[in-house]
Amino acid sequence: MEKPVVSEQLAARIAKLAEPAPRRIIFKLQSNTSLDINRILGNFKEVVQRIYSQQSYSILWFRCKDGSITVAIAGTRPVIAHVELFLAHGRMSGLFESGKIVYAGMGAGSFEAHVERQLRQYEVTSVQHSFGGTNP
Numbered sequence: 001m002e003k004p005v006v007s008e009q010l011a012a013r014i015a016k017l018a019e020p021a022p023r024r025i026i027f028k029l030q031s032n033t034s035l036d037i038n039r040i041l042g043n044f045k046e047v048v049q050r051i052y053s054q055q056s057y058s059i060l061w062f063r064c065k066d067g068s069i070t071v072a073i074a075g076t077r078p079v080i081a082h083v084e085l086f087l088a089h090g091r092m093s094g095l096f097e098s099g100k101i102v103y104a105g106m107g108a109g110s111f112e113a114h115v116e117r118q119l120r121q122y123e124v125t126s127v128q129h130s131f132g133g134t135n136p
Contacts, residue, residue, distance in 0.1 A: 010122075013060040014072075014115055021058075021074035024111045025083050026103040026118060029096045030068040037061055037069055040095050044086050052078045064121035070102070072115055080104065 017024065029035055041059065048055060057075025064070055073080065087099035103114035 010060070010062060013058075014112070017058050017060060017072055017074040017115075018108045018112050019074070020108075022076050023080035023106055024072070024074045024103070024108075025080045025101060026070065026072045026111070026114050027083060027087065027099055027101045028064075028068050028070050028118075029090070029099050030066075031097040033097075035067075035069050035096055040069075040090065041071070043090070043095060044082075047086065048079055048082055052076075052082070055079045062119075062122050064118070066121065068121075070118045070121070072111075072118075074111075 029037075029040065041061065048057070055076045055078055057073055057079040059071065059073050061069055061071045073083065083101065083104075087101070090096050090099055102118065103111065105111065
């Protein structure tokens with residue numbers, strides 16, 4: 001099967017997340033209404049900072065053809081462990097309707113394979129993308 005065509009920036013972010021990290025996770029967010037990814041990830045980053053203080057992690061996200069958003073995070077154990085709580089809180093608070101973990105693990109090869117699987121649903125759009133950022 002052919003690899004999906006993605007921008008150079010997105011490919012660079014994927015490579016960055018495949019670099020050595022204690023843990024990795026990929027999850028999908030869905031909602032019947034428009035997802036405000038900046039608000040959603042802002043909430044995640046704020047809570048991680050407040051609860052866990054200085055933690056190291058990198059995030060990338062992209063929109064899929066079905067309207068969902070795929071988020072991938074590589075980082076320390078507390079950050080990755082927080083994702084399950086974040087998904088439960090996000091559903092209860094109305095940030096999104098559903099959140100599903102697609103991959104959680106340590107291996108870079110397995111992580112890249114799962115990202116590639118998610119990229120088959122990637123939608124090239126003219127809307128804003130974020131290729132994440134690195135928090136020290």
